[in-house]
Amino acid sequence: MASLGMKGLFNLTSREIDSQVTKTSPGNYALGRVSENKFYVYYVGRSDTDLNGRLKDWVDEYDKFRFSYAASPKAAFKKECQNYHDFGETDKLDNKQHPQRPDDSNWKCPVCDIFN
Numbered sequence: 873m874a875s876l877g878m879k880g881l882f883n884l885t886s887r888e889i890d891s892q893v894t895k896t897s898p899g900n901y902a903l904g905r906v907s908e909n910k911f912y913v914y915y916v917g918r919s920d921t922d923l924n925g926r927l928k929d930w931v932d933e934y935d936k937f938r939f940s941y942a943a944s945p946k947a948a949f950k951k952e953c954q955n956y957h958d959f960g961e962t963d964k965l966d967n968k969q970h971p972q973r974p975d976d977s978n979w980k981c982p983v984c985d986i987f988n
């Protein structure tokens with residue numbers, strides 16, 4: 873079964889984000905809701921610079937989040953791609969498109985050939 877490889881579950885509130893995501897760092901997150909004690913992933917994303925700030929853009933949109941820090945923006949990108957494919961792409965997720973890479977990068981998705 874696919875794994876997010878993230879910490880959590882946390883409530884998606886500014887206060888909880890500040891108490892859990894204390895480093896200014898690139899990282900990954902998953903947003904969703906809990907039903908019958910199971911966490912359902914609705915959206916996966918990343919920040920290349922500030923995971924805490926990015927998560928706050930989503931307050932009120934979803935109920936819960938999970939997150940992990942990333943060692944670099946590139947590592948965050950690769951993990952986001954993996955999460956995106958593992959959790960059903962645009963068919964099942966609210967994500968509208970494949971994760972994007974910075975315009976000046978030549979990063980490749982570790983799963984598909986969209987950037988080849």
Ligand SMILES: [Zn+2]
Pocket residue numbers: 953957970981982983984985986
């Ligand atoms: Zn891909």
